[in-house]
Amino acid sequence: MQILEKLKPLVLTGLIAVWFSAHGNPLHAQSTEVLTVAGGCFWCVESDFESVPGVVEAVSGYTGGTTANPTYKDVTRGGTGHYEAVQIVFDPAKVSRERLLELFFRSVDPTDPGGQFCDRGDSYRTAVFVSNSQERALAEQTKAQAQQDLGQKIVTPILPAKTFYQAEDYHQDYYKGDSLVFTRFGPKRQAAAYKRYRQACGRDAKVAQLWGDAAPFAKGH
Template identity: 75%
Template sequence: MQIFKTLKPVALTVFMLLALVLRGEEAKAQTQETLTVAGGCFWCVESDFESVPGVIEAISGYTGGTTKNPTYGEVGKGSTGHLEAVQIIFDPTQVSRQHLLELFIRSVDPTDAGGQFCDRGEVYSTAIFVSNTQEKALAEQVLAQAQADLTQQVVTPILPAKTFYRAEDYHQDYYKGSKLIFTRFGPKRQAAAYKRYRQACGRDARVAELWGAAAPFASKH
């Protein structure tokens, strides 16, 4: 009997600790939302959005197509239907979905249906992925405002969300990587190679030309 008397408070303590952990996980889930967008090279989109206060993480990957577990090589060939995309995980108490959408559309060229900047083809086209009617309405509002601001036709589509496949590990945080790689500019660390690529691709120059002072990230590179 003494053993059972000892076990009861121990079991109660374990139960209480478990309840606290579960409550913490539930609270964490309630303060995290996801926005998935395609904006050309996923390294660049990831780099831009990981600098935004309230963004917890930005993950490079593939979505929009039908091929399961696609590789970078397969997506690049254009046979999977997937786009290079980024999943933005954010805290809605710190930054709104609308604000993130406004930042996104002003960080790309939404008038270009053939790709983005030096990266051409459907794989690099822009898109906003939505999961419900509320998200769709918000995206429509942001795109309509962008078109009014530019006085040009915005061709970025709003697409139903599909399975998001995380890209290979070497693509994650590429913009700040330290691994030595060989590029057309010679051997460079990933971070330096990324900066050279971004500049050579003309991304920030075009965004600044298109959006002017409203371009949120162009002046940071």
């Protein structure tokens, strides 16, 4: 019996370790928050925000529409109601939701209702998705400040969050991928293809023209 009593703490510790392994660390899960935005090409939004200190990861996907489990072809063809969007997972102890929203508005052309840069159509429009009244108030406040700073009307809507569908694996971290892809520029590694696309699309040039020194990411490309 004494041996069993001594083993009990070890068994309990082992069971706790197994539970955490299966379910993840709830303390870690509670330490992060999510901001979902649409800013045109999700490769670019993902690339921009994964460079921000305090951002844990950015995930490309589709949201805002009515079609369940949409594919990339479904969304870009139109009719699904979905936006190309990105879920930004961040540590609020290191970067605030407000700061990320400020960066977002200044990393896109929020005056364009028909898409972003060379990418046209509903799926490429900008939007901010919110889950509650507190998030909405913050987004509206940040949008109003951005509009005042820009001196032009911002058309980016603040929308209620809907189901977020993660995009296909090949879209995730596309900007730093090493796979060989065939493009209009010829065969290239993903990272090189991404840089050529971003430059040809005119994203950074337009953002820099709009926001000047306030553009947080345009200078880095």
